[in-house]
Amino acid sequence: MLERIFKLRENNTNIKKEFIGGIITFLTMSYILTVNPNILGETGMDKGALFTATALATIIATLLMAFLANLPIAQAPGMGLNTFFAFTVVLGMGYSWQFALTAVFIEGIIFILLTFFNIRELIVNSIPQTLKDAIPVGIGLFITFIGLQHSGLIVQNNATYVAMGDLANPNVWITLIGLVLTGILFAKNVHGAILIGIVVATICGIFFGQVTVPEGGLVALPPSLSPIFLKFEWTNIFTFDMLIVVFTFLFVNLFDTVGTLIGVASRAGFIDKNGNFPQVKNALFADALGTTFGAMLGTSTVTSYVESASGVASGGRTGLTAVSTACMFAIALFFAPVFLMVPPAATAPALIIVGLFMIAAVVKINFDDITESLPAFLTIVMMPFTSSIAQGILFGMLSFVILKVFSNKAKQVSVTVYVIAALLLLKMIMDGLHVLG
Secondary structure, three states, X not given: OHHHHHOOOOOOOOHHHHHHHHHHHHXXXXXXXXXHHHHHHHHOOOHHHHHHHHHHHHHHHXXXXXXXXXXXXXXXXXXXXXXXXXXXXXXXXXXXXXXXXXXXXXXXXXXXXXXXXXXXXXXXXXXXXXXXXXXXXHHHHHHXXXXXXHHOOEEXXXXXXXXXXXXXXHHHHHHHHHHHHHHHHHHOOOOOHHHHHHHHHHHHHHHOOOOOOOOOOOOOOOOOOXXXXXXXXXXXXXXXXXXXXXXXXXXHHHHHHHHXXXXXXXXXXXXXXXXXXXXXXXXXXXXXXXXXXXXHHOOOOEEEXXXXXXXXXXXXXXXXXXXXXXXXXXXXXXXXXXXXXXXXXXXXXXXXXXXXXXXHHHHHOOOOOHHHHHHHHHHHHHHHHHOOHHHHHHHHHHHHHHHHHOOOOHHXXXXXXXXXXXXXXXXXXXXXXXXXX
C-alpha cells in the first residue's frame, strides 16, 4: 500500500529512510510548538489553545502535502508571518486578534482560487533559472545562521550586529559536539547521521545541565481549542486596512512558500532539467488549504518549512516523510514535556549541516554574466542578512529585471516576471511610505 501511494522504489527510498527523515524534520522544527504560542499569546490569545492549534494545523497541513503532492515537506504556522500577525496587525495597528485571524482565512481562500487557476504555478515556473539556483543557496545560509544563533556561537552585537559567542556557554559545546559527530558519521556514510547527532547532543545537554528531564507526568490531554476556534470578525472585512493586511499575508506567504518549495525541491532533485517543478500545483494547494484550516483552528498563516530540508538531507524523498513528521506532532500533543526537552542547541547541528548541503547549488550560477550573477548574489545574501526568504526573492527579482532591461536583454524576461517585478516594486514603495508615515 505504501509503495502504491508514495512510489518509494521510483524515488529510490524505503520506509526506514522516510521514517527517519520525518523524525529529523520534526526535531528541527518542533520549536514552533513553543515559539508560536508565545508570539501569538502577546495578542491576548490563550496560549494553551494556541499550542493545540499549532500542533493540529501542522498535522493537517503536513498530511495534505503528503497525500496531495507526495513531497517530504512539512508545513506549520510560519515564522515572520506570526510576528506580523501579532506585532503589526494587533499590537501595531490596534486591531483584534479575531480581525487578524479573519485576514488569514481570507488569504487562504484567495490562495485556493489562485492555485486552482494556475496563477501561483505560473509564478513559480516563471522564476528565472539563475534565481532558482540562488534560492537554495540563500536558504542554506539562512538556516545555517539560525543554527548558529540557536547554538550561541554567534550573538547580537551593537557595533557589528553579530559577533562570536561566549565559549563558556554550555550550549556552544553541545552544538559543537553534535556538529563534529554528525560530520564524522556522514563521512562514514552512516544512515541517520543527523538524528544520531541530535540524540547525542541532547544527552550532552543533560550532563551540561541545559536539559531538564521531565519529572512530572509524561502524558497529558491537549488544551482545549474553544477559546480561539472559529473566532472570526466580519465587521471590518471591507476596510482598506483589511485589504492591506490580506495583501501582506498573501505576498509574504507566496514568496516564502515558493522559496522554500524550490529550495527543498532542488535539494531533493524534484526540479527537472528545464527548471520546472512538476508537483508544484498540488504543493501549493496543500499550502493554501493548510492556511485556511489553520485560520479556522485559530493560528496564523501556515507555510512550508525550510527545516524540511534536514529530513531530505537524511534520505526523505516522498510524502511518507511528511506523514512521519505529522505523526510526531500528533504524539507531541500528548507527550509535550518529553519532545520539548530537546534544546535548540541540539538541533542546531542539523541546520548547519543542511546549510552546507544546500549551498552546493552555487556552482550552477553563471558568474561570467553580471545580469545573471548579481541578481543571484543579492538573492543569496539578502535572505540571511534580512532573516527573510521573501526579501531575498524581492531583491533578486527586481535586480534581474532592471539589469536585463538596461543591458538590452529585455527579451530574456517573461511577461509574468515583469508583472511580478511590478508588484514587488509596488510593495516596496508601500512599505517605504508606511515607514515615512
